[in-house]
């Protein structure tokens with residue numbers, strides 16, 4: 001893993017956006033893996049700026065999001081589809097039919113999960129996948145003890161994740177208890193993984209992910225085995241690293 005530490009979340013976002021922009025410029029038909037949560041927002045704002053100011057062109061690109069809550073309609077304000085529309089897609093020239101988010105209202109969820117996997121494969125696989133990090137080490141919604149070989153599937157959410165995500169809902173009771181998530185095996189097949197973590201609340205889990213054992217107790221630790229994984233941190237999120245694994249930001 002390459003670890004790069006920046007001063008603040010804004011710089012993390014700028015660097016992440018530059019990596020995505022490089023990918024898109026080198027191959028306009030790139031398949032982008034996208035994430036929700038607060039962490040990638042500075043990156044998305046920078047991509048929108050690059051599109052407007054520099055003509056970064058998404059017209060031939062396609063995208064696959066990591067996950068979606070089960071039971072929320074695409075236009076529900078807390079659905080991940082709604083988040084992606086308002087925070088990114090509506091501001092780019094990406095074609096709507098080429099953006100993919102798991103269907104939280106699928107009648108047959110098993111079939112929908114298999115179809116999602118098939119769509120990723122049909123697109124040629126994901127070129128670059130951006131990831132956030134749950135406080136319990138989850139990536140996507142792959143909670144602790146998820147199988148490292150897991151594929152897109154239904155994942156019951158842990159109490160910790162439900163509480164963490166309650167800040168986006170009127171009350172904790174409104175947070176869905178289950179989600180569809182790409183599996184860890186699915187994520188690991190991305191040709192490049194780019195994990196972003198910012199803020200002091202992530203410092204402990206960042207240290208476990210990078211310096212702890214590769215263990216299903218900390219799903220993100222599997223990135224230690226990815227051949228092209230980059231971890232972008234701000235100073236606060238890097239605070240509990242021993243220092244050996246840190247590289248200065250360039």
Ligand code: GLP
Nearest residue numbers: 036037038039132133134140141
């Ligand atoms: C959710 C998402 C994850 C995300 C995590 C962290 O649980 N399913 O993909 O990484 O939250 O969110 P935040 O970036 O807001 O800390």
